Amino acid sequence: MDLRKMSTHELFSSLISNIMQTIEEITAAAIVDHDGLIIASMLRDPAAEEDIIGTVTAVFDTFINRVKKDFGSTESFVSIMSVENKKFVFADAGENAILTLIADLKADDNQLKVYGEHVARKIKHILKGEEVDISIPAIVSVLAKMRGGKLPKGEYNSKIIVLGDPAVGKTSLIRRFVDNKFADSYISTIGVDISRKLVELNKECKINLAIWDIAGQMKHASAAPFTKRFYFGANQCFLVCDMTRKKTFENIDKWVEDAKSVMKKNINYFILGNKIDLQNIEVTEEEIKLKADELKCGYILTSAKTGDNVDDAFQYAGYKFCETL
Structure with missing residues (x-):
């Protein structure tokens, strides 16, 4: 696959597809800007689209000010929140992007953090116009276990x-x-x-x-x-x-x-x-x-x-x- 011929949206889609394939408990992934607008997203169950998107919107309505504050006060961050029967992961992905993951409660926090941080860093590079390897290295799995x-x-x-x-x-x-x-x-x-x-x-x-x-x-x-x-x-x-x-x-x-x-x-x-x-x-x-x-x-x-x-x-x-x- 020639990454140079892929559009930014295709690169984003491939990245979030890879993390969803790696962690089965992730039910949805999205790259969202600071105002809560979805740049790219993927759902494990398309039939649940309205429910998932509605949940994401509700979460952002509740936590967007906190997320904006975190962006302004730290160089990078990753935050995991539990809401009802879901876990929500927010990871800094550059000046105007947040990687958002929605996972089942049984999902391992360390896995979500390590893989989330890794993919978020790649999103930063893409937004800067830099080429990245969209695959997830095997060593990231080792890091998740170590953490x-x-x-x-x-x-x-x-x-x-x-x-x-x-x-x-x-x-x-x-x-x-x-x-x-x-x-x-x-x-x-x-x-x-x-x-x-x-x-x-x-x-x-x-x-x-x-x-x-x-x-x-x-x-x-x-x-x-x-x-x-x-x-x-x-x-x-x-x-x-x-x-x-x-x-x-x-x-x-x-x-x-x-x-x-x-x-x-x-x-x-x-x-x-x-x-x-x-x-x-x-x-x-x-x-x-x-x-x-x-x-x-x-x-x-x-x-x-x-x-x-x-x-x-x-x-x-x-x-x-x-x-x-």
Whole structure:
């Protein structure tokens, strides 16, 4: 499917169709503007259209002022409300859009929040005219399960080293996550760059991520003794490849070997297949999945340029760190 040929409405429809297929308890989904006008919608039972739309209208009449207030006071939000025998999910989807989900009461709140936030982020990108992958990555299911688990209370520190060949987008991915910015020009990292960002998994569990961007030119860490101090103390490792350059994917094994030659403890690895916004793709998702299975780690396809799936990758890192506490 050529996403470039799809209209905005078709992209929206595909997104909400995907989330309804993923969570069977969702009975209706809609993208709504701040005034409660429906931009795109889908119903599981078309025969119940009048009842569902009437319920949505009633809910918005009741909560629209609260939703508007939330938009004005926070960068993003997701809210779940129970009304009679239904759950209503409202997720920030940009300057003039709210993702609204209607689900049965038995629907899991963690699933609704994680999937709702994920789809809402994609809606934001579409509204900005950016290309997105409308499929829902498998890692989102893992995030939903992790969020549903018991998290430790407190504020913790975790170090992530980001490895990969030159120009795969390591620095751009970090910049997109930390500053929500992207630079078209390429400047190679000199040795290492360190970024920090606080990830709030919930109100009682926060992770200070120290993200170490290791220069792609340093292809043999074990041969450079001073590089050991860059790797030391890492809890997790992001392995980044460029989906448009097969060689960068093939070199993942070398980066894993280098990391293991320096660090004696086991750490969590995670593969990021970057630049999915480009057309000349040389690496398939199936190839990345097989490599992830081989390394017994997770993976996700990302675009540093549009931000697609970038936040999910770092959220996953936060949850995986909690598993080690």
